[in-house]
Amino acid sequence: MSRHLAVFGMQWGDEGKGKIVDYLARSAAAVCRFQGGDNAGHTLVVDGRRIALHLIPSGVLQPDVRCFIGAGVALAPDVLIGEIDTLGQQGFDLGGRLGVSRNCALVLDIHRRIDAAADRRAGIGTTGRGIGPAYEDRIARRGILLGNMFEPDFRSRLGQLYEYHNFRLTDYYGEAAADVEEQYRTCRQAAEYLNQYITDVSGALESIDSAGGGILFEGAQGAMLDVVRGTWPYVTSSNTLPAAISFGAGFDFRRIDCVVGIAKAYATRVGEGPFATEQDGEIGRRLSERGHEVGTTTGRPRRCGWLDAGALKSGARLSGVDAIVLTKLDVLDGFDEILVSLGCDADGAPQYETLPGWDGEVAGVRRWEDLPAGARRFIEHLENLTEVPLQMISTGPERGHTIVRVNPWEG
Ligand code: IMP
Numbered sequence: 001m002s003r004h005l006a007v008f009g010m011q012w013g014d015e016g017k018g019k020i021v022d023y024l025a026r027s028a029a030a031v032c033r034f035q036g037g038d039n040a041g042h043t044l045v046v047d048g049r050r051i052a053l054h055l056i057p058s059g060v061l062q063p064d065v066r067c068f069i070g071a072g073v074a075l076a077p078d079v080l081i082g083e084i085d086t087l088g089q090q091g092f093d094l095g096g097r098l099g100v101s102r103n104c105a106l107v108l109d110i111h112r113r114i115d116a117a118a119d120r121r122a123g124i125g126t127t128g129r130g131i132g133p134a135y136e137d138r139i140a141r142r143g144i145l146l147g148n149m150f151e152p153d154f155r156s157r158l159g160q161l162y163e164y165h166n167f168r169l170t171d172y173y174g175e176a177a178a179d180v181e182e183q184y185r186t187c188r189q190a191a192e193y194l195n196q197y198i199t200d201v202s203g204a205l206e207s208i209d210s211a212g213g214g215i216l217f218e219g220a221q222g223a224m225l226d227v228v229r230g231t232w233p234y235v236t237s238s239n240t241l242p243a244a245i246s247f248g249a250g251f252d253f254r255r256i257d258c259v260v261g262i263a264k265a266y267a268t269r270v271g272e273g274p275f276a277t278e279q280d281g282e283i284g285r286r287l288s289e290r291g292h293e294v295g296t297t298t299g300r301p302r303r304c305g306w307l308d309a310g311a312l313k314s315g316a317r318l319s320g321v322d323a324i325v326l327t328k329l330d331v332l333d334g335f336d337e338i339l340v341s342l343g344c345d346a347d348g349a350p351q352y353e354t355l356p357g358w359d360g361e362v363a364g365v366r367r368w369e370d371l372p373a374g375a376r377r378f379i380e381h382l383e384n385l386t387e388v389p390l391q392m393i394s395t396g397p398e399r400g401h402t403i404v405r406v407n408p409w410e411g
């Protein structure tokens with residue numbers, strides 16, 4: 001039996017982690033975010049209702065699961081408060097079960113302004129949520145952490161930070177300055193509201209572990225967006241791999257029993273950057289339409305293409321992946337041929353293998369035996385290529401549209 005799981009995306013994010021975390025959280029005592037910020041977007045579909053989350057762990061929909069936001073997360077207080085309120089209106093009470101580290105880097109209005117201005121020049125295609133500039137501030141040791149909002153010198157620290165960034169905004173980017181007083185007022189209100197959630201996350205995880213509870217660590221974005229290991233500079237600004245759990249959550253990642261990599265049956269990417277298997281013709285259009293490939297956070301259409309099994313294999317080795325969960329397999333229903341890349345040659349061109357499509361439908365199937373034979377062969381072939389067992393398969397957006405061959409908690 002696994003006690004602790006890490007769940008992370010193996011591609012460029014948007015692999016459908018939210019649904020899988022929601023499912024696996026049923027057996028967890030706690031779910032913890034350890035990196036990223038509200039650049040992440042998880043859409044969960046429960047009883048036909050769509051619930052979009054950006055900061056709060058996807059375990060929140062399971063009533064008894066505790067939710068933590070670790071110190072590695074870049075935290076926008078206004079977004080967090082909005083999510084707590086929205087979830088409350090939808091009947092999900094967070095009272096006493098949400099804990100946020102006081103050491104999260106704060107994301108402020110000025111970070112969003114800088115993000116937008118900088119990206120107009122850099123062309124990374126960021127989400128504009130201010131996550132990069134907030135992490136930059138942390139690394140540069142001039143930023144503000146959530147806990148600093150409660151300290152007497154908060155106003156002067158905020159003033160200094162605004163002075164620095166306003167200089168960039170006005171003198172370098174030629175834009176209007178941002179108003180520190182307005183930010184100070186909203187931070188004071190946010191601090192009052194969020195005080196009840198401040199928790200020693202590392203200590204709380206330790207206690208849950210000692211009491212025998214299982215912890216699920218929920219990654220955001222994906223391996224190929226990792227700031228060091230990804231397709232730099234077209235990456236996000238945090239480490240997205242499970243190794244980041246140690247510092248981002250304050251929990252030794254070697255104590256994780258099962259690393260679960262989530263991969264979509266094809267590939268998508270939002271924003272700029274290399275994407276060797278991208279299909280911009282009819283195939284891309286079909287994947288996009290069938291997969292509803294529009295960003296949860298930005299509403300941008302996602303670029304679509306074929307799965308890169310070679311990248312999955314090397315990503316799995318790097319992160320010690322024990323199990324893969326394959327999502328959105330139903331999107332490939334009706335294709336006569338499915339291409340899978342085995343990796344790229346020296347010029348960066350993908351080396352494809354062409355596999356036959358299948359007769360019948362994957363959509364909505366709940367049992368392995370009920371999958372079309374061709375779809376089962378496709379899965380088994382991917383297992384051979386990646387050398388990792390594909391333990392779960394998602395066949396549609398609803399909670400029940402899930403095939404569990406082996407439950408990662410038990411595998
Ligand atoms: P940033 O994280 O907003 O700085 O954006 C940097 C890159 O990461 C852009 O290409 C974004 O589209 C991408 N990105 C950030 N978060 C996500 C996500 O949750 N899913 C998919 N792409 C993301």
